[in-house]
Amino acid sequence: MAEENMNVQNNLDEEALNNQSADSKEGLAEEDKTSEAKWYVAHTYSGYENKVKANLDKAIENRHLQDQILEVRVPLQDVVEMKNGAKKTVQRKMFPGYVLVHMIMNDETWYVVRNTRGVTGFVGPGSKPVPLSDDEIKPLGIKTQSLSVDFEVGDELAVVAGVWKDTSGIVQRIDLNKQTATINVELFGRETPVEIGFAEVRKIED
DSSP states (O other), X not given: OHHHHHHHHHHHHHHHHHHHHHHHHHHHHHHHHHHTOEEEEEEEOTTOHHHHHHHHHHHHHHTTOTTTEEEXXXXXXXXXXXXXXXXXXXXXXXXXXXEEEEEOOSHHHHHHHHTXXXXXXXXXXTTOOOOOOHHHHGGGTOOOSOOOOSOOTTOEEEEOSXXXXXXXXXXXEEETTTTEEEEEEEETTEEEEEEEEGGGEEEOOO
């Protein structure tokens, strides 16, 4: 009987190790996946840049593609205008008719971007999208280096600033590009996911 119990325990331990290994592999695969993301340029109808960004952000949310299409950007620059003898600084689009998309290129993401209303195609030879190089990205003020945090999904964070100060919650999602963490906080007696900046949270140590 003791031998049988030992065998059962060994089987359970082995299963737990296999599950842990599978979870680790899944986590690494997701991290590797995110590192595959590159910046691509989508061509739009003139004046539709912000509309395309809004439409694409909505499509990403509806299709749950946040892990594959990481950011949509309409680069802006400050321009000094002279009007009625006075200087005025205004923001203008750096590349009218274009939108930058940080994404992992595959059939689904290509389809979603290409079929967003206002998009006429990707920049690249023929129909093949070509990602921007690091040298092309630098003048746009886009940071290519990765950011690391001292917490992960499943950790408990304390909110130390902002609207949700003095609350805490479990990390549901981490967005390195936006530098935010989504945690569950209690609101009206139920848990509600909220997105909070990295600077406003601290990991609660065990």
